[in-house]
Amino acid sequence: MDYSFETGVYRPPSEGGSSSLLLRVTRNCPWNNCTFCGMYKGKRFSKRPPDEVKGDIDAIAGIARSLGAIPSDEPSIAPGKKTVESLLKEIPSLGSSIGLGMVLEWIHSGMKTAFLQDANSLIIETDELVEILLYLRKTFSSIERVTSYARARTLSKKSLEHLKAVKRAGLDRLHVGLETGDPELLKAVRKGVSHEDQVLAGTKAKEAGFQLSEYWMPGLGGKRFTKQHAENTAKALNIINPHYIRSRPFFPHPGTPLYLAVQKGEWPLLSPLEQLLELKEMIGHLQVTSKVCFDHAGNYWPGFKGRPVFKHSYEGYQFPEKKDHVLGLIEEGISVQKQIPSGPPPWLAR
Numbered sequence: 213m214d215y216s217f218e219t220g221v222y223r224p225p226s227e228g229g230s231s232s233l234l235l236r237v238t239r240n241c242p243w244n245n246c247t248f249c250g251m252y253k254g255k256r257f258s259k260r261p262p263d264e265v266k267g268d269i270d271a272i273a274g275i276a277r278s279l280g281a282i283p284s285d286e287p288s289i290a291p292g293k294k295t296v297e298s299l300l301k302e303i304p305s306l307g308s309s310i311g312l313g314m315v316l317e318w319i320h321s322g323m324k325t326a327f328l329q330d331a332n333s334l335i336i337e338t339d340e341l342v343e344i345l346l347y348l349r350k351t352f353s354s355i356e357r358v359t360s361y362a363r364a365r366t367l368s369k370k371s372l373e374h375l376k377a378v379k380r381a382g383l384d385r386l387h388v389g390l391e392t393g394d395p396e397l398l399k400a401v402r403k404g405v406s407h408e409d410q411v412l413a414g415t416k417a418k419e420a421g422f423q424l425s426e427y428w429m430p431g432l433g434g435k436r437f438t439k440q441h442a443e444n445t446a447k448a449l450n451i452i453n454p455h456y457i458r459s460r461p462f463f464p465h466p467g468t469p470l471y472l473a474v475q476k477g478e479w480p481l482l483s484p485l486e487q488l489l490e491l492k493e494m495i496g497h498l499q500v501t502s503k504v505c506f507d508h509a510g511n512y513w514p515g516f517k518g519r520p521v522f523k524h525s526y527e528g529y530q531f532p533e534k535k536d537h538v539l540g541l542i543e544e545g546i547s548v549q550k551q552i553p554s555g556p557p558p559w560l561a562r
């Protein structure tokens with residue numbers, strides 16, 4: 213039995229929280245041009261043939277069967293016969309596989325969720341994606357939710373009919389990096405997608421029946437774009453009205469073009485106080501029924517008594533019911549920041 217399979221590095225934090233199986237259907241990012249992003253820099257994009265991905269599913273199923281986590285038809289594999297130790301003794305190379313720990317954690321947590329890697333699984337041909345999804349669902353009947361990253365540009369170009377076919381085959385949730393709804397800032401950071409495409413992608417994904425998480429990046433435009441970033445991001449999100457709005461504050465990553473621009477003083481960053489004022493502006497304009505989440509350590513602003521302003525929950529705050537509450541939390545952060553006249557951004561303060 214071949215137990216080898218491939219795993220990528222990245223997945224949304226919420227998929228880590230639910231111990232998702234990471235199944236790599238493409239490698240890296242087909243766009244790879246956003247000036248703020250260092251995730252796949254220097255790495256070539258490629259699609260994986262469905263048979264190769266199905267081979268990975270078989271390998272993972274083989275591990276699950278050997279450990280008795282799923283039933284086996286093979287008489288040589290009695291359920292629960294092997295332990296992780298005996299499996300490692302049999303195939304020592306498994307021990308050096310970065311994916312083994314992930315698979316063991318997934319099995320331990322009940323094999324309920326899976327995440328398709330890497331940056332844009334929707335780019336593969338619809339019939340191939342459908343084939344992979346059906347095979348995954350058939351192999352692991354315990355799976356309740358399958359999710360993936362998707363580029364808005366790709367989503368906007370896919371037909372509704374194709375998106376519905378992918379949804380029917382078993383992909384439930386899409387994670388889309390909106391970053392900003394501001395047309396000028398989208399161009400400046402080379403996101404490769406227009407405001408209109410972002411909106412079309414989001415509304416189409418919802419119409420196809422996907423649960424939709426949109427990620428935005430407070431502080432991305434620095435001092436120059438802050439007002440239009442806040443206003444136009446809210447404008448786009450108000451039309452899309454995704455199920456989740458997730459905040460990922462901008463952090464200049466070494467090795468990226470935007471990091472260099474910051475270093476050279478060409479991209480003046482917001483102070484923590486200005487970040488909160490931008491948040492206040494964006495949240496103030498939001499008219500959605502989404503869950504607004506600050507589920508990442510980058511959302512750190514101290515409140516009273518030094519406790520974080522926001523909870524880092526994956527389910528966040530239900531809008532519009534909690535909108536005033538969130539605005540109140542932002543005010544708390546603002547009043548704390550006003551007592552600290554100037555300081556480093558939150559990611560340096562920790």
Ligand code: SF4
Pocket residue numbers: 241242243244245246249250251252331363389403
């Ligand atoms: S599309 Fe996503 S993964 Fe690709 S470069 Fe842009 S932010 Fe990074």
